[in-house]
Amino acid sequence: MTLPGPTQIFALVVGRDLRLAFRHWDQVLQPLIFFAIVTTLFPLAISPSLDELRRVAPGILWVAAMLASLLALESLFRPDVEDGTMEQWVVSGQPLALMLLAKTLTHWMVSGLPIVLMAPLVGYAIGMPGGTWRIVMGSLALGTGALSILGAIGAALTVGVRRGSVLLALLVLPLEMPILIFGARAIDLAMHGESVTGPLNLLAAILLLFLSLGPMAMAAAMRISVEN
Amino acid sequence: MFPFFTVRSPLSTDHFFMWLWFYKLASPPHAYQLLGKWRPWLFWPAIVLIAVGVAGGLLMAPADYQQKDAFRILYVHAPIASLSLMIYVMMAVAAAIGVIWRMKLAHAVAASCAPIGVWVTAVTLATGSIWGRPMWGTWWEWDPRLTSELILLFLYLGYMALRSSFDDIQRADRASAILAIVGLVNVPIVKYSVVWWNSLHQGPSLSLTGKSAIDSSMVWPLLLLILAFVLYFGALLCTRVRAEILRRERNPAWLGEIDLKS
Amino acid sequence: MSFSEFLHMGGYAAYVWSAYGLTAAVLIGLEWSGRAELRAAQTHARRRATIAGEKS
Numbered sequence: 001m002t003l004p005g006p007t008q009i010f011a012l013v014v015g016r017d018l019r020l021a022f023r024h025w026d027q028v029l030q031p032l033i034f035f036a037i038v039t040t041l042f043p044l045a046i047s048p049s050l051d052e053l054r055r056v057a058p059g060i061l062w063v064a065a066m067l068a069s070l071l072a073l074e075s076l077f078r079p080d081v082e083d084g085t086m087e088q089w090v091v092s093g094q095p096l097a098l099m100l101l102a103k104t105l106t107h108w109m110v111s112g113l114p115i116v117l118m119a120p121l122v123g124y125a126i127g128m129p130g131g132t133w134r135i136v137m138g139s140l141a142l143g144t145g146a147l148s149i150l151g152a153i154g155a156a157l158t159v160g161v162r163r164g165s166v167l168l169a170l171l172v173l174p175l176e177m178p179i180l181i182f183g184a185r186a187i188d189l190a191m192h193g194e195s196v197t198g199p200l201n202l203l204a205a206i207l208l209l210f211l212s213l214g215p216m217a218m219a220a221a222m223r224i225s226v227e228n
Numbered sequence: 229m230f231p232f233f234t235v236r237s238p239l240s241t242d243h244f245f246m247w248l249w250f251y252k253l254a255s256p257p258h259a260y261q262l263l264g265k266w267r268p269w270l271f272w273p274a275i276v277l278i279a280v281g282v283a284g285g286l287l288m289a290p291a292d293y294q295q296k297d298a299f300r301i302l303y304v305h306a307p308i309a310s311l312s313l314m315i316y317v318m319m320a321v322a323a324a325i326g327v328i329w330r331m332k333l334a335h336a337v338a339a340s341c342a343p344i345g346v347w348v349t350a351v352t353l354a355t356g357s358i359w360g361r362p363m364w365g366t367w368w369e370w371d372p373r374l375t376s377e378l379i380l381l382f383l384y385l386g387y388m389a390l391r392s393s394f395d396d397i398q399r400a401d402r403a404s405a406i407l408a409i410v411g412l413v414n415v416p417i418v419k420y421s422v423v424w425w426n427s428l429h430q431g432p433s434l435s436l437t438g439k440s441a442i443d444s445s446m447v448w449p450l451l452l453l454i455l456a457f458v459l460y461f462g463a464l465l466c467t468r469v470r471a472e473i474l475r476r477e478r479n480p481a482w483l484g485e486i487d488l489k490s
Numbered sequence: 491m492s493f494s495e496f497l498h499m500g501g502y503a504a505y506v507w508s509a510y511g512l513t514a515a516v517l518i519g520l521e522w523s524g525r526a527e528l529r530a531a532q533t534h535a536r537r538r539a540t541i542a543g544e545k546s
Contacts (some may be wrong), residue, residue, distance in 0.1 A: 150410075296505060355509040358505050362502055467524035474534070
């Protein structure tokens, strides 16, 4: 029997996780519903006036997306660690970093991507001009990708810890602040009709940096969490 | 290339002598005694330099023509601010060494850095805000330096929270090391993003350390105090690392042999 | 410059002295707590060494 190559392993993990996700599609919807609820809180807390909401709309969208991404992390590694799958992966001798990256990508596809797709609609409801939808989706797509990788490192570190979810927020949120700054700023600039290449390029650079270094950190963290 | 105590195969004598100092330094009894010897050489010069620097800053340096005597807060704020970042870098580097070479002493150093770093960062924020009150007319301003310092405080608190959530000290060491390294990669990004964020939101505000050319009579106490605070931190670290070494030592054989009093 | 002038700090006394006082307090506190930790660790280690000595 020949062992699968790296590409095959990646595809196998993505396929498996997608199948698992669609079996529990109601859980997939949860971060999306959370995102919608959080954005509803702001008009209630601030004002129903679209003019007032428009000024803070990029911030609302981004804070809501960040919290939704954080909430979704809870289900990233925990099921596999609890049923022992992860332990098998760690001892299998297969490239763990690659497999965890595949898991993170799939997780983003089922938790981050729906938010990206729904964001223009939610943004319109809080007063953002209709023409900005491309920038809204672009900044969120780049940003939530980076959030997922950072979050995955944090999730791998805290997966073996009691009450890990509060701790996870504590660890990950300060590190995510640059992404929030650039992401919200890009939308803000687009709303004022200005060039958004600066913040979007910075977001892309952050995403590439995390993509290249993140998987190693995830794998190292997972080895610590799983071994006893 | 890795030190011989992790590699089981026989090694050449070259390797042996190359790593001998490293091995000796890393051995708990040796490090414990060495740090005890070093501490006074850091502590007392630090005290003398602090005394000279504070005297220079409060008595000899002329008052700033814009900020008057309030600028003298600079002499405690700037050294402790630079220390807050330096401690984080040192903590992350020590943690990385601990993970890569499986060196217990490095983990003890990283663990000892964190509580000092938290307090130093908190004092930086407090003195910055005390300085901001007369200068900006408010205790808190979303100034890029104060904001990134606040994020640094959160990073320290996260590190300590992660460390305290593990019962097993070795897992705590390695998990928190990864967090520290990830944080270190992030620190320049945080710093840059906060400066960028601020420059877009508000016009140039009166900056604390300012571009206003400082007279040399104002500079030397500052440099002296920066050095003094670094030495003082070194002394603090020696004491805490020694305590950490004792706490981690499971084998009490050497504990009986050395004088614990010293 | 008189001593009271020095203490007055050109009207910024409250700010300057509180900043210096706070820094001094924390630096001294860190030294003190570090020593306390070391002393506790030494006591504990000595006790462990004694127990190990009695056993052998």
